[in-house]
Amino acid sequence: MTDAQGFLDELARKPPKLPFDPGLLREVLKLTSDDSRAPANRLAEVVGRDQALSTRLLRMANSAYYGLQSEVPSVQRAVAVLGMAEVRALILAVAASGIAGRRNLPATFDLSGYWRHQLCVAACCRMLARRVSPGEADVLYTAGLLHDIGKLLMAGLCPDAWQAVQSLMAEEHLETAEAEERHWGLDHGVIGARLLSYWDLPPALTEPVNWHHAPQYAGAYERNARLLNLADRLLLMYERGDGVMPVTLADDLATFGLDAHVMAADLSVLLEGERIGQLVAHLAA
The missing domain is CATH 1.10.3210.10 (Hypothetical protein af1432)
Incomplete structure (x- = not known):
C-alpha cells in the first residue's frame, strides 16, 4: 500500500495553486453563499478584476453548451444571464482545470x-x-x-x-x-x-x-x-x-x-x- 497519509500531509503543506488569486475565490464564495444578499453586479466586479478568468468565463458562457440566442459580451451580462450559482460553478471548474494545467499528467x-x-x-x-x-x-x-x-x-x-x-x-x-x-x-x-x-x-x-x-x-x-x-x-x-x-x-x-x-x-x-x-x-x- 502506498503511503496515503504522506500524500495527504503533502497536500496540506503544498496544495496545488489556483490559476487565479485565492482571495478572488474567497470573495466569490462569500458573495454566492446561501445567506448572501449581494447583487449580481458585485460578483461581476470581483470576477472582472482578473482578465484571464474573465476571458475564460466569457468563452464558456458563449459556448454551444448554453445555447444562448445572442453573444454574451461582458462578465456582468454573463452573471445576469447564467445566474450567480452557475458562474460560481464555472469558476470552480476553471480552478480545477488549473490543476491539470500545472501538472504533467x-x-x-x-x-x-x-x-x-x-x-x-x-x-x-x-x-x-x-x-x-x-x-x-x-x-x-x-x-x-x-x-x-x-x-x-x-x-x-x-x-x-x-x-x-x-x-x-x-x-x-x-x-x-x-x-x-x-x-x-x-x-x-x-x-x-x-x-x-x-x-x-x-x-x-x-x-x-x-x-x-x-x-x-x-x-x-x-x-x-x-x-x-x-x-x-x-x-x-x-x-x-x-x-x-x-x-x-x-x-x-x-x-x-x-x-x-x-x-x-x-x-x-x-x-x-x-x-x-x-x-x-x-x-x-
Whole structure:
C-alpha cells in the first residue's frame, strides 16, 4: 500500500495553486453563499478584476453548451444571464482545470474524457435534484462538476500511484474507488474533498464529494451524497452504452420515488448532441 497519509500531509503543506488569486475565490464564495444578499453586479466586479478568468468565463458562457440566442459580451451580462450559482460553478471548474494545467499528467490520462464525465454528472445531478430536492439543484450541480477532482490530484501529484490503480482495475476488474481503497486505503472522493476544504468550500459541497462512493457515511449530507452517487452511476451506465440497468441502481433510484427507466430515457435526451463538446474543450485546454 502506498503511503496515503504522506500524500495527504503533502497536500496540506503544498496544495496545488489556483490559476487565479485565492482571495478572488474567497470573495466569490462569500458573495454566492446561501445567506448572501449581494447583487449580481458585485460578483461581476470581483470576477472582472482578473482578465484571464474573465476571458475564460466569457468563452464558456458563449459556448454551444448554453445555447444562448445572442453573444454574451461582458462578465456582468454573463452573471445576469447564467445566474450567480452557475458562474460560481464555472469558476470552480476553471480552478480545477488549473490543476491539470500545472501538472504533467500521465499520457494515458484522458483529460477530455474526464471533463465530459464531470459535466455530464453535473447535468444529471441537477436533473435528479429538480425532481426530488429542487432547492439543492445548484449545489449538487457544482458537486457533480468537482466530484472526481481527486483523480486529477492523484494523476498529477502521484502518477505512479495513479498508474498502479489503473493496472489493478484492469487486472482484477475493479471499480476505480475499490482499486484505490485496495492500493492505499482511501479513494479519490476523500482526496478531492480535502483539497476543496483547503479552498474554503462549504461542507455542503465537500461532504457529498468526500462520500460519493460511500454516501451512507455522509451524516447530515447523506441525501445529497446519495443523489451524487446515483448521478455518477447513471452516467457510468450511459457511458457503457449497453442499456443494462443494474438492479441495485434501479432500487436505489426507487428510494427517491424515481423510475429507473424514465431516468435513463430522460438522461439520454439530456445528453443528446455535442453541445457539451465546446465546454469540454475549454476546460481541457
